[in-house]
Amino acid sequence: MTVQLLSANHGAALAATLAARANRKGRGFCSGVYPITPSTECMEYLCVQQIEKGRVIRVESEHSAMGVCIGAAAAGARTFTATSSNGLAYMVENCIAAACLRLPVVLAVANRTLGPPWNIWADHGDALTLRDHGLIQFYCADNQELFDTVLCAFRLAEDRRVMMPAMVCMEGFILSHTVAQTQIPEQGQVDDFLPLTDIPHRLGNTPHTLGQIEIPHQTEEHRWQHHNAMLEVPRIYAEIQNEFEAIFGRRPADAIHAYRADDAETLIVSMGTIGATAERVVDMLRAKGRRVGSLRVRLFRPLPAEAIRACYAGKQQIAVIDRNISLGLGGVLWAETRCLADPGAVVQNYLAGLGGGDVRPEHIVAMLSDLQPREIAGPPVMMEAL
């Protein structure tokens, strides 16, 4: 174990490199990569690594980057790529194909606003376009968490009971370009943690076709299998956390991260780095005697609904902060979790940091001031940058 100063982008690439090398005695590693701000540094870092039994293919588009990963995974290799924003949007077709083909591609996403008009700053709206199509989604809040989650994502995606792509998301610039001390394990530890990639339906010697025509009841069956495999993810992730802890000596973050939430009357709910800010606000307000807690949803797909419901229980006022907007509805996290609160609880949506605006403690304090007098929730509130 060493400690390195790394940006989150470089951390993701280094985690992928260690995972790639860990498969050198298996069918190797192959990745298609294409640059886009702010995820470019991830692929650049990957491209300068020496990977025994590995190849990184510099392709002509994000669509082909995932295309390469599909072909490589279908041939049984470990696969990884990284993208952002419109790159992810361009990749969507193949992300869905990888999911439907049940290929365990790991995808690091530096969340960025979709355009044009062009905006290179953070917004969760890019990754959320893929929430419905059978890809696991994690949202991270700091460098170490991102590094650990990428390693766990390989283990999780390639688990026989799961077998589907996993996305590990970090807000563009806010996290992707933040340099922080990151604990980096030894290759041997990663070798112990990640079994050799074994994709049961890979193309081998026996004639069979992957991805051919299905008739409706077969698709029904496949979607249902896929859905049920997703529902197993929280339980399997917990197993993986235990094994990670046994090998690396630290515990990767839980599927949902609750902070001083047990006895809270008011709960601040968010994803990504906003959750870290929310925890500071909780400390500030607790010092003033207010019973406030924070819940950060890390695993968004599958949504750990029961865990969130348990955390929501007993809370009278819940502020859900979304760095995204489903136009015509409101924040996605709010829309998906409001039904998990106790009957009568006020679950109010605050849209903040869209297009990459800073979400500072004072914004969150202002949200709570807005929330306090409410007896019923209103429509989503847009918190303008101060």
Place this chain on the structure above:
Amino acid sequence: MREPALGGMAQTALDRADPLFRKGNTNCGGCGMSNLMQMLRHAVAERPVQMIIPASCAAVAGGTFPQSTFGVPTLMTTFASAPAAASGAASVAALNGEDLRIIVLGGDGGTFDIGFASLSAAAERNDDILYICYDNEIYGNTGGQRSSATPAGAVTTNTPDGKAEQKKDILAVMAAHRVPYAASISLAHADDTLRKLHLALDLNGFRFLHVLSPCPTGWKSEPALGMELVRLAVRSGLFPVYEIFDGKRHVVNIEPDFSDEALDMYLSLQRRFQKSGLRAADLRPAIDRYWQNLRALSGRIVPARRNA
């Protein structure tokens, strides 16, 4: 010895036991791709191959889960991704030291149009892929719309008055990538076809084969006349059969006799040309120009036509 019997069309005891393209597939009668797969079966013999197939008639012909029309491991990709997926699969095969040939089988829509960017990129990288385009000059799978491979004058469902634009010269475009091998294939000339399939299977790097594939459904032609139509297209000079090594050395494989009679026959046997009323005389100047250029490229001084 893998000498083809009956001009390469019939099965022999030397064929691979499991055909590349099994019986009971859903291809239309007279589909050129079915003939191509017969020939490919001869050429592949017992070599290990895997197929990568983008959305296309071949994807539909692949059969319904869990059956497989293709007698080799096959991956169906999204429309524009077959070359990229093939790059991935070929890389993994190479990393594992496998003597495996990765074959992409794409239609003209997936090759000339939507998949062109990834095709060009895989060619530029010279990835170890055999790319075969069966060109039926139409989006057959969606019911027959124009592609950039559709020839001028052909009626399609979205060019009801006949397509105005010329067919894209895909072979020249691929040669411009300086790939090790690019060739056009006439299914009506089995010996030449088999020679090219063998050569393309043996070479390394990016190999591109352009196959004129009769489509009775889209061409509004008699299914039994498919090979005859190809022969007429070759004989008249409309479909030049040649190969290009490393993007430089051009070799003409089949000499046409530039017969106007053959060209008129080719046009009149397909109802898709009926509305525009194309005649040999309309096409001849462009064919002559093409062949003059091809002669120059192939270093031959023989004029295309004595009176050209």
